[in-house]
């Protein structure tokens with residue numbers, strides 16, 4: 001019993017020490033054998049107990065040898081620069097959705113519920129889809145160099161808004177039309193905390209017989225209620241070449257009125273441009289910037305966060321999906 005206790009305190013530091021240990025205990029002239037030699041002289045009463053102790057002793061020795069053998073073997077592998085195959089694998093960090101994507105999907109889901117189908121268009125456009133078909137007069141300031149990125153020696157440009165998708169869809173489809181179009185847009189603006197030369201919009205278009213301004217209002221209110229919860233909003237008259245009348249929706253957010261949606265009734269000129277009879281059909285359109293809404297929702301004050309790909313920023317959105 002004492003020997004078993006002693007074993008529990010044993011410490012072996014090398015393979016050669018282990019061999020010495022083995023010979024000392026298990027060798028022909030070792031401690032274990034000497035005990036077994038004396039075993040036959042023990043009287044019958046004590047034989048059972050001492051026999052059990054001896055067996056435990058033998059088992060303990062064997063376990064110690066096995067343990068250290070594996071230990072030194074492993075060490076040798078590592079020293080030989082062979083990868084330790086028993087090591088746990090390296091954890092790979094999973095990515096997560098970008099905050100702009102998260103907000104985009106939330107917005108799209110709400111419009112999907114009321115029958116708006118997703119439809120996308122190209123980011124490289126021409127004058128027709130981005131301006132002319134949308135009733136931009138030739139002298140309109142938005143056509144000038146300071147706003148639009150034109151592509152040299154071509155009639156191509158980077159779209160300045162997703163309204164171009166309205167025209168692409170209207171050219172190929174007959175009413176009733178209910179589409180929602182997310183996408184990147186580009187404007188030649190200085191980059192600052194509140195503006196960027198590239199950002200994202202979501203465009204909506206609804207065209208059918210007898211669509212009224214009331215339908216526009218109801219649709220937008222449905223979205224606001226579902227996305228922001230109960231919030232105070234106001235519609236202000238505004239101007240866009242492709243809608244008449246036009247309006248802007250403001251929302252009261254942290255005690256400030258923020259402009260978040262441009263909208264209006266599709267201008268009859270636009271319908272004529274795509275061969276749809278404005279005496280039969282009418283509709284509404286709206287557009288919103290995803291960055292601006294994301295800044296509100298996440299309480300951020302700098303649009304540049306979204307495009308710098310700083311992991312310390314992006315990782316904060318991991319829990320959301």
Ligand code: PHE
Pocket residue numbers: 160161162163203204240243262263264285286287288
């Ligand atoms: N295209 C407009 C913009 O970029 C937004 C808008 C879309 C306004 C649809 C009215 C209707 O600001």
